[in-house]
Amino acid sequence: xxxxxxxxxxxxSPGGTVTLTCASSTGAVTSGNYPNWFHQKPGQAxxxxxxxxxxRHSWTPARFSGSLLGGKAALTLSGVQPEDEAVYYCLLYxxxxxxxxxxxxxxxx
Amino acid sequence: xVQLQExxxxxxKPSETLSLTCIVSxxxxxxxxxxxxxxxxxxxxxxxxxxxxxxxxxxxxSLRSRVTISLDTAKNQFSVQLTSVTAADTAVYYCARxxxxxxxxxxxGQGTLVTxxx
Numbered sequence: 001x002x003x004x005x006x007x008x009x010x011x012x013s014p015g016g017t018v019t020l021t022c023a024s025s026t027g028a029v030t031s032g033n034y035p036n037w038f039h040q041k042p043g044q045a046x047x048x049x050x051x052x053x054x055x056r057h058s059w060t061p062a063r064f065s066g067s068l069l070g071g072k073a074a075l076t077l078s079g080v081q082p083e084d085e086a087v088y089y090c091l092l093y094x095x096x097x098x099x100x101x102x103x104x105x106x107x108x109x
Numbered sequence: 110x111v112q113l114q115e116x117x118x119x120x121x122k123p124s125e126t127l128s129l130t131c132i133v134s135x136x137x138x139x140x141x142x143x144x145x146x147x148x149x150x151x152x153x154x155x156x157x158x159x160x161x162x163x164x165x166x167x168x169x170x171s172l173r174s175r176v177t178i179s180l181d182t183a184k185n186q187f188s189v190q191l192t193s194v195t196a197a198d199t200a201v202y203y204c205a206r207x208x209x210x211x212x213x214x215x216x217x218g219q220g221t222l223v224t225x226x227x
Contacts, residue, residue, distance in 0.1 A: 034212035045220050051213030089154055093212055096167040098156040
């Protein structure tokens, strides 16, 4: 069974920069895993942020960026805003099937 | 603007079959993967499976023996059936569209809560 691992929780100060990561139990994440990132606020559906590792959706603020970092997919938030407080999920593709990470609760404090 | 809307019973009895439909508006069911995802209360997200518009399917291995996803191009909708449900299947169920080439999950339904209880 494939496991996708994210940090359980991260705290960042307003205006700061934070990087969340997404690791695969099968080894290094690659572009072939088409990493997607979402955030979810209480009572809402997940909001897509990044797809295919680095591409923002048209509605995604420029302060969100996706990359590959040390064999993991990464989501960097620069100039964090209070409204960025949410749970962040990554999603990886494995040749026909998708696996979500467990989510990172981002606290802006 | 593509929109997706889940519909179906909010309450299912244990051992029965959960059936949900996702109605797609604003575009045809073509050139994409049509996907079901669920989220158990207070927990994370779980990919259930998808169907391609050419009607090939792929399912989460942990659910494969119980799940079927089907497509109705005439009605522009797709459906999921999950058999032999238990309380562990209580969740918010989301439908989503996944871009065929870009593998993006840009469009989601609002989600529908299904409770398994007698």
